[in-house]
Amino acid sequence: MRVVVVGGGMAGLVLARALMKRGITPVVLERAPAGRFTEGPIMLPFQAYEALEDLGLYETIRAAGRDVAVGEDGRPVAIAVARQTLIDHIAEGVPVEHEEEVLDLLRDGDRVVGVRTRGPGGERDVPADLVVGADGTMSGVRELAGIPHITRPSEGGGLSFTSPVVMPSSFVMAYQSDGRQVGVMSWPGGSAGWWQIDRIGPEAALAPGLEAFKRSFIRLLPPAELALQGVTSMDQVRYREVTEVVSERWWNPGVMLIGEAAHAMDPESGVGAGLGFGDALQLATSIAANPGDPDEACRHHEHWRRPVVDPYVSVGAQGARIPQAPPGAQRPPWEYWPPREG
Ligand SMILES: Cc1cc2nc3c(=O)[nH]c(=O)nc-3n(C[C@H](O)[C@H](O)[C@H](O)COP(=O)(O)OP(=O)(O)OC[C@H]3O[C@@H](n4cnc5c(N)ncnc54)[C@H](O)[C@@H]3O)c2cc1C
The missing domain is CATH 3.50.50.60 (FAD/NAD(P)-binding domain)
Incomplete structure (x- = not known):
């Protein structure tokens, strides 16, 4: 054939x-x-x-x-x-x-x-x-x-980062109150993180800047701190809608x-x-x-x-979400991006 x-x-x-x-x-x-x-x-x-x-x-x-x-x-x-x-x-x-x-x-x-x-x-x-x-x-x-x-546009947006730091573990992940994920994977060449957020467009997603991003990410997933030490520029941070x-x-x-x-x-x-x-x-x-x-x-x-x-x-x-709070529950402020707390 x-x-x-x-x-x-x-x-x-x-x-x-x-x-x-x-x-x-x-x-x-x-x-x-x-x-x-x-x-x-x-x-x-x-x-x-x-x-x-x-x-x-x-x-x-x-x-x-x-x-x-x-x-x-x-x-x-x-x-x-x-x-x-x-x-x-x-x-x-x-x-x-x-x-x-x-x-x-x-x-x-x-x-x-x-x-x-x-x-x-x-x-x-x-x-x-x-x-x-x-x-x-x-x-x-x-x-x-x-x-x-x-x-169709996917329901949410995704923030991600890449870092040259190789983590001790190949994978860490947590679920947010509504079940969406925040995680870091590490391969032999470095590590990469992802955070499922609302669909807010690239401008709003990237506007808060690097330090705010790192702070919010670590608040949600403390083991990510090591990987984020290798993120020194917003060029390493992406926002995607698919x-x-x-x-x-x-x-x-x-x-x-x-x-x-x-x-x-x-x-x-x-x-x-x-x-x-x-x-x-x-x-x-x-x-x-x-x-x-x-x-x-x-x-x-x-x-x-x-x-x-x-x-x-x-x-x-x-199918990939595991909610951590009952349906309709108020999301904690630290799960919002752009951040709602100082
Ligand atoms: C941010 C992100 C993270 C992801 N992470 C994962 C993950 O961890 N695990 C997982 O399983 N999946 C993941 N995926 C999904 C995965 O990347 C895709 O499923 C996969 O790459 C799609 O492969 P594909 O070959 O179907 O299409 P593509 O990779 O899009 O390949 C299509 C090819 O066709 C070519 N092409 C297009 N039009 C024409 C044309 N007219 N003539 C000739 N060539 C053409 C393009 O140049 C391209 O090379 C992720 C996707 C994204 C966006």
Whole structure:
């Protein structure tokens, strides 16, 4: 089967590598230039492990990162690792065509039969039996394919920081009165904190400044003080609002969505990449099981994958919250940002 993967992010790379293992080398088109550096860490959750094992990378990634909460089976709940390290390992041996931006889908009647891409050599058509949109939250493939979906702003906003300080523990977290999280993860290259706040926009979120941010963060999570000693500039502090995606279905004849193109959640849920890895492995398995029939491969994929993904999508970020106070209780002033106390 001729497979074109649009997007060389994590989901697209895992799919490409898993297909290659099964004897199918896809065309991977990525609009970013080669050598793009993706900063910061990721807490890769257990939902990604099956795909990592399939690629023979579970131990490698574990060795490159830090375990978070090892269970009785000796496996961590997640691995805290630099994003770029993870991407570099997955991308090994995967032929990615960089600076190729997919502009349109080619059609034969209702069926998608390829893509039009623009790259260093100009515009060209790439025929395919199956086009896979692994092109992220704002997926152009999803739009072009006419796959019904909802995009919506996430309910809250997120303040985060990165620090060069490596913490003694790979993970500390607390829940606020309404259940939202404040936490710090630490990987071999440093540490990163997050604080789920109201959606207030970047200007208001960053206006109180560094000392107020550090004070408020430490008030909520005292062990964060060590990591915050390495935060010396507001350039290390970010405010993010994200878009969530819920797709009614994931495929049309000749085209399939995986990863955040198919379903995107607030990072508070902590499973986004994990689900993308799982999508990629399932699709590779479904294609390998139906090498001459892309529609049957898509049906197979959605049949097995929906029951895994939908529970996460239906609870969204709420599913990651544990309220510390009864519903409707007044939040303490130190949980507000911008701060309400001196
Ligand atoms: C702040 C934050 C923290 C997070 N933390 C975690 C975490 O700790 N654990 C976790 O599991 N998940 C986490 N996530 C989610 C995780 O980052 C995503 O699920 C994952 O990166 C999405 O991968 P993807 O491959 O689906 O999409 P993307 O990474 O967005 O990749 C899409 C790729 O497609 C390319 N592309 C787009 N359009 C085109 C086009 N037309 N032509 C060619 N190429 C195109 C883009 O350049 C990009 O490389 C977090 C997300 C955020 C925002």
